[in-house]
Amino acid sequence: MTNIMEKIVSLCKRRGILFQSSEIYGGINACYDYGPLGVELKRNVNQYWWETMVHQREDIVGLDAAILMHPKVWEASGHVESFTDPLVDCRICKQRFREDEIDPKKLEKKQCPHCGNKDSLTEARQFNLMFRTHMGPVEEAASTIYLRPETAQGIYVNYKNVMDSSRKKIPFGIAQIGKAFRNEITPGNFIFRTREFEQMEMQYFVKPGDDDAVFQQWREERLTWYVNLGIRKEKLRFHQHGKDELAHYAKVAYDIQYEFPFGWKELEGIHNRTDYDLSRHQQYAGKDLSYFDDTSRERYIPYIIETSAGLDRTVLTCIVDAYEEENLEKETRIVLHLDPKVAPIKAAVFPLVNRDGMDELARKIFEQLKNQFNVFYDDSGAVGRRYRRQDEAGTPFCITIDSQTLKDETVTIRDRDTMEQDRVSKDILITELDKRIWGNTQ
Numbered sequence: 001m002t003n004i005m006e007k008i009v010s011l012c013k014r015r016g017i018l019f020q021s022s023e024i025y026g027g028i029n030a031c032y033d034y035g036p037l038g039v040e041l042k043r044n045v046n047q048y049w050w051e052t053m054v055h056q057r058e059d060i061v062g063l064d065a066a067i068l069m070h071p072k073v074w075e076a077s078g079h080v081e082s083f084t085d086p087l088v089d090c091r092i093c094k095q096r097f098r099e100d101e102i103d104p105k106k107l108e109k110k111q112c113p114h115c116g117n118k119d120s121l122t123e124a125r126q127f128n129l130m131f132r133t134h135m136g137p138v139e140e141a142a143s144t145i146y147l148r149p150e151t152a153q154g155i156y157v158n159y160k161n162v163m164d165s166s167r168k169k170i171p172f173g174i175a176q177i178g179k180a181f182r183n184e185i186t187p188g189n190f191i192f193r194t195r196e197f198e199q200m201e202m203q204y205f206v207k208p209g210d211d212d213a214v215f216q217q218w219r220e221e222r223l224t225w226y227v228n229l230g231i232r233k234e235k236l237r238f239h240q241h242g243k244d245e246l247a248h249y250a251k252v253a254y255d256i257q258y259e260f261p262f263g264w265k266e267l268e269g270i271h272n273r274t275d276y277d278l279s280r281h282q283q284y285a286g287k288d289l290s291y292f293d294d295t296s297r298e299r300y301i302p303y304i305i306e307t308s309a310g311l312d313r314t315v316l317t318c319i320v321d322a323y324e325e326e327n328l329e330k331e332t333r334i335v336l337h338l339d340p341k342v343a344p345i346k347a348a349v350f351p352l353v354n355r356d357g358m359d360e361l362a363r364k365i366f367e368q369l370k371n372q373f374n375v376f377y378d379d380s381g382a383v384g385r386r387y388r389r390q391d392e393a394g395t396p397f398c399i400t401i402d403s404q405t406l407k408d409e410t411v412t413i414r415d416r417d418t419m420e421q422d423r424v425s426k427d428i429l430i431t432e433l434d435k436r437i438w439g440n441t442q
């Protein structure tokens with residue numbers, strides 16, 4: 001991991017954004033817990049996706065399917081047979097590797113990339129990435145079930161239910177945010193690749209023939225979404241899957257990539273999945289999943305355009321993109337330039353000193369603001385230190401109550417990015433914050 005990633009991991013722990021899971025027991029590999037600031041950040045990203053992908057669209061509805069599904073779902077989807085990576089073990093040092101990640105020269109000699117011993121690697125075996133468990137008390141084959149490795153299948157198997165109950169007509173989409181689990185052989189890069197993660201997926205059902213145009217629209221829309229989330233445009237790009245990368249069901253696929261400190265990596269996949277998924281479920285479940293178009297009087301299996309994003313990966317992107325060590329005259333300030341709409345705390349309220357009634361007035365202002373925004377009250381230490389603590393937490397605004405406030409009821413609002421302070425009447429604080437956070441000018 002590069003130096004910058006180490007600093008980010010340390011900031012996340014120090015400020016309560018992310019902790020290693022079960023840390024007091026030495027931790028468990030590739031699992032993380034969101035702390036008090038992290039949970040707010042993650043919820044804000046989740047909510048922004050839901051608002052833009054569901055609430056602001058008449059053609060998309062939401063779903064929250066169970067993690068545990070009928071085992072036949074994963075046979076139909078192809079996951080039981082082919083959701084695998086080639087795994088090799090070293091007989092000497094017991095390390096495990098993905099065969100496709102080992103240097104071919106070493107692989108030829110069966111040389112372990114870790115301990116260097118030749119002829120020490122086992123033959124590759126296909127390792128299925130799905131976590132398996134048992135339903136009910138008897139551990140027999142019939143009761144084997146899986147923790148879902150993607151949320152998409154919950155959408156496909158519910159497509160008729162959703163369509164019939166919401167009276168949607170094609171084209172329309174179903175969106176879902178939820179946990180997915182993959183027993184990754186080589187997880188890493190902090191929360192970039194973990195074994196338990198959340199996906200934000202939307203499956204858009206279209207008439208065959210309309211799929212190419214709809215695919216192009218979604219490709220552009222999804223890139224714009226990250227820009228609107230505050231991610232720098234020059235750090236985002238598309239990567240088209242070549243023939244060797246393309247999944248067997250996909251007609252065309254693009255990844256949206258972000259330039260992380262460890263390289264350009266996938267943030268989201270946009271796939272034209274054709275009629276593969278619904279056809280397979282129709283075959284395996286023995287249920288008719290075709291659609292009757294009453295305008296054209298045609299019957300067909302819809303094509304699916306999928307936009308599949310990782311919530312945790314998006315959170316990591318927000319943090320990485322926002323992180324700055326800014327050299328000031330006498331010090332270095334660490335600041336997270338998070339977009340105000342995803343920032344965990346929207347504003348902090350400070351009395352300059354805890355006397356002369358400044359603290360009571362500051363408390364009163366805090367009580368008013370907390371009905372509208374996630375705000376934070378801090379009265380400990382020098383005000384400069386308090387500003388720095390909020391800079392690290394990504395809080396976009398700090399409101400200070402000082403001796404002037406006692407005279408004319410004005411307060412200062414300090415902007416995290418410019419560090420400039422404006423003086424405004426305490427009575428317009430809610431409108432002012434609304435405007436600055438949401439761009440709301442009414």
Ligand code: ATP
Pocket residue numbers: 150182184191192193194195196197199266267268269308309310311312313
């Ligand atoms: P990769 O090639 O990185 O393993 P993938 O192509 O298998 O990813 P998809 O199945 O397309 O990924 O999943 C869609 C999205 O889910 C990814 O773009 C990513 O944001 C997220 N995702 C997938 N696997 C993980 C993981 N192990 N940890 C965190 N997020 C993940």
